[in-house]
Structure formats: C-alpha cells, structure tokens
Amino acid sequence: SLSERLQGIFRKLGARGKLTESNITEGLREVRVALLEADVNYKVVKDFIDKVTQRAVGQEVIRSITPSQQIIKIVSDELTALMGPVDHSIAFNANNAPTVFMMVGLQGSGKTTSCAKFAKYLMKKYNRRPLLVAADIQRPAAIEQLKVLGKQLDIPVFTKAGLQPPQICHESVKFAEQNMRDTIILDTAGRLHVNQELMDELRDIKRRAVPQHIFLVSDAMTGQDAVNSAKEFNSAMDITGVIMTKLDGDARGGAAMSIKAITGKPIKFTGVGEKIENFEEFHPDRMASRILG
Amino acid sequence: FTFGRKIDNELLDKLEEILISADVGVETASSLIEDIKKAYESKTITDTSQLLDYLKNSLKKKLAFDTPNMLNTAPSPPTVILVVGVNGTGKTTSIAKIANYLLEQDKKVMLAASDTFRAAAIEQLTIWGQRLNINIIAHKSGADPAAVAFDAADSALAKKMDYLIVDTAGRLHTKVNLMKELSKISDVLGKKIPGAPHEVLIVLDATTGQNAIAQAKTFKEASKLTGIVLSKLDGTAKGGIVIAIKKCLDVPVKFIGIGEKMEDLEVFDPDKFIDALFT
Numbered sequence: 107s108l109s110e111r112l113q114g115i116f117r118k119l120g121a122r123g124k125l126t127e128s129n130i131t132e133g134l135r136e137v138r139v140a141l142l143e144a145d146v147n148y149k150v151v152k153d154f155i156d157k158v159t160q161r162a163v164g165q166e167v168i169r170s171i172t173p174s175q176q177i178i179k180i181v182s183d184e185l186t187a188l189m190g191p192v193d194h195s196i197a198f199n200a201n202n203a204p205t206v207f208m209m210v211g212l213q214g215s216g217k218t219t220s221c222a223k224f225a226k227y228l229m230k231k232y233n234r235r236p237l238l239v240a241a242d243i244q245r246p247a248a249i250e251q252l253k254v255l256g257k258q259l260d261i262p263v264f265t266k267a268g269l270q271p272p273q274i275c276h277e278s279v280k281f282a283e284q285n286m287r288d289t290i291i292l293d294t295a296g297r298l299h300v301n302q303e304l305m306d307e308l309r310d311i312k313r314r315a316v317p318q319h320i321f322l323v324s325d326a327m328t329g330q331d332a333v334n335s336a337k338e339f340n341s342a343m344d345i346t347g348v349i350m351t352k353l354d355g356d357a358r359g360g361a362a363m364s365i366k367a368i369t370g371k372p373i374k375f376t377g378v379g380e381k382i383e384n385f386e387e388f389h390p391d392r393m394a395s396r397i398l399g
Numbered sequence: 400f401t402f403g404r405k406i407d408n409e410l411l412d413k414l415e416e417i418l419i420s421a422d423v424g425v426e427t428a429s430s431l432i433e434d435i436k437k438a439y440e441s442k443t444i445t446d447t448s449q450l451l452d453y454l455k456n457s458l459k460k461k462l463a464f465d466t467p468n469m470l471n472t473a474p475s476p477p478t479v480i481l482v483v484g485v486n487g488t489g490k491t492t493s494i495a496k497i498a499n500y501l502l503e504q505d506k507k508v509m510l511a512a513s514d515t516f517r518a519a520a521i522e523q524l525t526i527w528g529q530r531l532n533i534n535i536i537a538h539k540s541g542a543d544p545a546a547v548a549f550d551a552a553d554s555a556l557a558k559k560m561d562y563l564i565v566d567t568a569g570r571l572h573t574k575v576n577l578m579k580e581l582s583k584i585s586d587v588l589g590k591k592i593p594g595a596p597h598e599v600l601i602v603l604d605a606t607t608g609q610n611a612i613a614q615a616k617t618f619k620e621a622s623k624l625t626g627i628v629l630s631k632l633d634g635t636a637k638g639g640i641v642i643a644i645k646k647c648l649d650v651p652v653k654f655i656g657i658g659e660k661m662e663d664l665e666v667f668d669p670d671k672f673i674d675a676l677f678t
C-alpha cells in the first residue's frame with residue numbers, strides 16, 4: 107500500500123519528525139507512482155504533485171503523526187478537495203414542466219442501466235414519477251433493454267418508431283405531460299467523442315429536449331483516455347455532472363480525479379453493481395483513499 | 400558536424416510520457432526506458448534517431464507470437480470459442496464480428512446465448528444472428544448459462560458446425576460466484592466436446608487502464624485464456640495495457656475491434672498497433 111511504501115522511504119531517509127523539502131520530494135515521487143498506477147491522467151498527476159509539493163513545503167510539522175502519515179494526510183486532503191465537495195441535491199422544475207435528465211457517454215459505460223438506477227433513486231428519495239425514453243435506436247435490442255428495466259420498476263418507457271433521437275426526445279415531453287410523469291430520463295446511444303456526426307446528434311437532442319441535467323456516464327476502469335472523452339463531451343454538452351459506474355470492481359478509479367480536474371464538473375453518483383438498487387451518492391473522501399491505494 | 404544528439408533525460412521523459420499516456424503502465428514503461436539506457440550504454444543505439452525505432456522494434460517483438468493471429472482449431476469440428484470479459488467491453492458485438500469473419504471463410508457458424516442474466520441480452524444476440532443468417536441456441540432469460548452451453552454444444556455437433564461461439568454475461572472478475580459460474584460453463588463445454596473450449600477470448604475495452612491486468616489474470620485462472628480481442632480501438636485510447644498482459648500472462652491479442660458494425664474487426668497486426676501507439 108502507499109502508506110507502507112512511504113513508511114519504508116521515510117525510514118530509509120532517517121526522517122525524524124521534521125518534513126524537509128527533500129523528504130517531501132522523495133515521498134511525493136512515490137505518490138506520483140501510486141496515482142499513475144491508479145490510472146490518474148499523466149498531466150493531471152504532474153499538476154497535482156506540483157501543487158501538493160508547494161503546500162507540503164509550507165506546512166508546519168504535526169508532532170503526533172509520522173512524516174509518511176503527514177504526507178498521506180496532505181495528499182488525501184488535497185485529493186478530496188479536488189473531487190469535492192459534492193452537492194447531491196437535485197434541482198427540479200418549480201413549474202409544471204417535467205424535469206429532463208439526459209445520459210451521455212462512450213459505448214458500454216453503463217448509461218442504460220444507470221437510467222433505470224437513477225429512476226429508482228428519484229422515485230425513492232424524491233417521490234418522482236419518471237418516464238424512461240429509449241432514444242438509442244441503433245444498438246440491437248437497446249429499446250428492449252430499457253423496456254425490460256422499465257417493467258422491473260413498473261414505470262413507462264417512451265419510444266417512437268420511425269423517428270430520429272432528437273425528435274423522439276422532443277416528443278417525450280408532451281407524452282410525459284399527458285401521462286402525469288414529472289421526470290424524464292433520456293437514454294442515448296453510446297458514441298465516440300471523435301465521431302463528429304454523433305456528437306452533433308447529441309447537441310441536437312439537447313436543443314430539442316432542453317434537459318435541465320446532463321450526466322456523463324463514465325466507466326471506473328477507464329485509463330489515461332478518460333480526460334480525452336470527458337473533455338469532448340463536456341465541451342459539446344456542458345455536462346452538469348458525472349456518474350461513475352462499475353465501482354463494485356477493484357479498479358482504483360483514478361479516472362474520477364482526472365475527469366474532475368479536467369472538466370471541473372462533479373462526480374455526483376456511482377454505480378456499484380448490476381442491479382437497479384446498486385446506485386449510490388459519490389463521496390470524494392472514500393474515492394480519494396481508494397485511488398491512493 | 401553533428402553526430403546526432405546525446406540521449407538526454409528530457410527525451411527519455413517524453414518517451415515515458417507517451418508510454419504511460421498509452422496505458423502501458425508505470426512499471427512496464429520504466430523497464431522499457433531502462434532497456435533503452437542499457438542499449439545506449441552498450442552502443443547498440445548511438446544516436447537519438449535510432450532510439451524510437453529501437454523502442455518500437457522491441458515492442459513489436461514482445462507482442463508477436465509464434466502462430467500469429469490464428470484461432471485454435473479443434474482436431475475435429477466444431478471448434479468451440481468461449482467469449483468472456485467484464486461488463487460492457489464489447490463481447491456480444493465482437494462475437495457477431497468474429498462470426499462474420501468466419502462466414503467469409505465459408506465456415507459454418509453457430510452461436511450460444513449463454514448470457515441469460517442481463518436485460519435483453521438474448522434479444523441482442525438473436526438480432527445479430529438474424530443479420531448473419533446463422534443459428535442461435537437460446538433458452539429463456541434466467542436459465543442456467545451452462546445448460547444453454549451444453550445444449551448448444553450438442554446442437555453444434557448434430558448440425559456439423561465448424562465453429563460454435565458462446566456468449567457469456569459480463570462479469571467483474573472480483574465476483575467469485577460469477578467466476579465460478581464461468582468455470583462451470585467451460586467445464587460443461589469440455590464434457591460435451593473433447594478439448595472444448597478450444598479458444599477462450601477475453602474482450603478488453605481499449606479504454607481500460609491498469610485494471611485490465613487484474614481482469615486478464617483472474618479470467619485466465621477461471622477459464623484459461625487463449626487470446627484477447629481489443630475492442631473500441633477506433634476511439635482515442637491506445638490499448639497499451641496489452642503489452643503488460645503479454646509480458647506477465649503470455650496472452651496474445653488476436654483481434655481488434657474498430658467499430659460497431661459486423662465488418663469492424665481486424666486480425667491483430669503488432670506492427671500497425673505499435674506504430675499507432677506513437678502517433
């Protein structure tokens with residue numbers, strides 16, 4: 107673990123009580139390796155280490171803990187501060203119009219499953235009446251997948267044959283109003299951030315459905331590439347938050363740090379399993395210690 | 400006159416950045432940089448212009464394997480291919496692509512829908528089967544995946560198929576009971592057809608970071624692995640993690656996925672892959 111490695115280093119340096127500039131640099135070299143092994147983006151790590159070095163050098167020594175513990179505390183505090191604080195509250199429309207949520211992201215990241223999970227979360231926590239919208243018309247059985255999930259939750263799924271996704275999303279609003287659904291969750295097809303045509307389609311959906319909330323659904327095991335896609339989705343959509351999925355695995359999840367650092371947008375929720383109830387609010391402090399290892 | 404620049408640390412740092420940014424990993428990147436330093440000290444490389452080629456060639460050698468890109472073939476048909484991996488990596492889509500690849504070689508192919516868990520998984524594979532105009536063996540949703548596999552093996556033998564490809568549910572390698580279920584599917588195939596599964600392909604998402612190593616290691620223990628399908632290489636991720644996987648687990652990449660259509664599959668070309676890593 108990182109703390110074991112740091113203890114070893116400080117023992118070797120004969121560090122005694124005082125945090126000197128040289129043992130800070132040595133300790134942070136180890137932190138850098140830990141972050142890279144955790145899949146934090148190379149440039150994000152560089153900026154972070156520079157920032158933490160400055161903060162550590164100015165730091166007064168805390169007598170009651172060892173130098174390695176102090177480095178970990180500084181790093182962990184800084185990492186938690188970077189990814190948080192997180193406001194889990196959700197703003198719903200004050201008027202009668204349904205509140206619209208949109209899920210976007212790369213192929214296979216967990217969007218469709220997260221639509222159902224988020225619907226259940228809104229039903230349970232806020233007593234909402236969600237409508238799921240099947241706007242992925244290209245993946246085989248995508249509509250069917252959302253319908254199966256909708257049935258499990260006993261909530262309606264809107265689909266309209268013969269229409270393109272922006273129009274489907276547009277028409278879902280009237281359908282929601284007519285069927286007393288106060289919340290709309292748009293499931294979109296997975297797409298590459300470098301596919302210009304499909305990124306334009308997302309912009310089109312946004313124009314036609316006017317979502318109040320846009321979540322980038324991101325896989326926790328993503329490596330260095332996380333910043334590339336997050337940056338593009340954010341600049342195309344101005345996302346409101348991130349849902350990080352598959353955190354029930356053992357991926358360290360450094361992508362969480364990278365995505366927050368690059369986009370400035372908060373990770374709000376996490377997927378922690380395949381079942382509909384496996385959905386939690388994101389806690390930066392827990393993520394920080396997971397990333398540090 | 401110029402002899403070419405001395406190998407400087409700034410250049411080595413830049414190379415390390417490229418490798419790490421390609422998901423090669425810190426440890427593998429460091430050892431590659433060490434190799435370069437040794438080659439320079441022993442005068443194998445004498446100037447900077449040789450450095451990148453030396454690195455590329457060493458990587459290409461590491462990724463090549465003796466029977467390049469060949470799918471294993473059973474001594475008598477059908478050859479059984481088991482496709483495994485964590486959630487959402489592209490297993491079902493890759494199966495459609497591999498089936499298409501085999502059909503183009505005039506092979507007779509059948510699919511087994513052994514993902515009986517995920518919503519509409521059977522429907523998804525069924526649609527691919529229809530597009531390919533081939534048989535799919537499926538039970539109802541919630542059925543025992545091993546029973547589907549057994550049934551499919553039976554059918555593949557009876558219908559004299561050349562290949563049977565078995566789709567399995569995405570599963571995180573950390574879920575012990577799911578990995579046990581996978582071992583059972585593999586065992587059941589072997590009971591019905593000697594030596595089956597003859598090929599076990601793990602589908603890895605090219606965007607995956609260091610966790611891919613743990614995935615490959617655990618899946619190898621549960622069901623053995625004979626190859627990797629590296630999917631979604633049409634994105635911006637480089638998939639460098641396969642270098643470490645080849646190094647420590649000796650599992651080669653056999654195919655790459657470069658899109659969502661059934662034609663979007665290529666046989667793995669180490670030279671092309673490594674060249675792309677550095678662009």
Ligand SMILES: Nc1nc2c(ncn2[C@@H]2O[C@H](COP(=O)(O)OP(=O)(O)OP(=O)(O)O)[C@@H](O)[C@H]2O)c(=O)[nH]1
Nearest residue numbers: 213214215216217218219296352377378379486487
């Ligand atoms: N273990 C685990 N699996 C998850 C989680 N979220 C989603 N999955 C699984 O990941 C796989 C992909 O999920 P989908 O919801 O189909 O992903 P998607 O983003 O809609 O995929 P596309 O529409 O093809 O882009 C499925 O097997 C899901 O069950 C999670 O938090 N944990």
Ligand SMILES: Nc1nc2c(ncn2[C@@H]2O[C@H](COP(=O)(O)OP(=O)(O)OP(=O)(O)O)[C@@H](O)[C@H]2O)c(=O)[nH]1
Nearest residue numbers: 213214486487488489490491492569631656657658
């Ligand atoms: N761009 C791109 N997308 C791909 C590729 N391979 C698969 N996909 C997409 O990735 C998503 C997930 O593919 P699936 O085949 O459902 O993945 P899976 O591993 O079977 O998923 P689970 O069964 O839920 O674990 C789909 O949207 C596919 O179209 C690829 O090579 N490139």
Ligand SMILES: [Mg+2]
Nearest residue numbers: 217218242248
């Ligand atoms: Mg989907």
Ligand SMILES: [Mg+2]
Nearest residue numbers: 490491514569
């Ligand atoms: Mg599948």
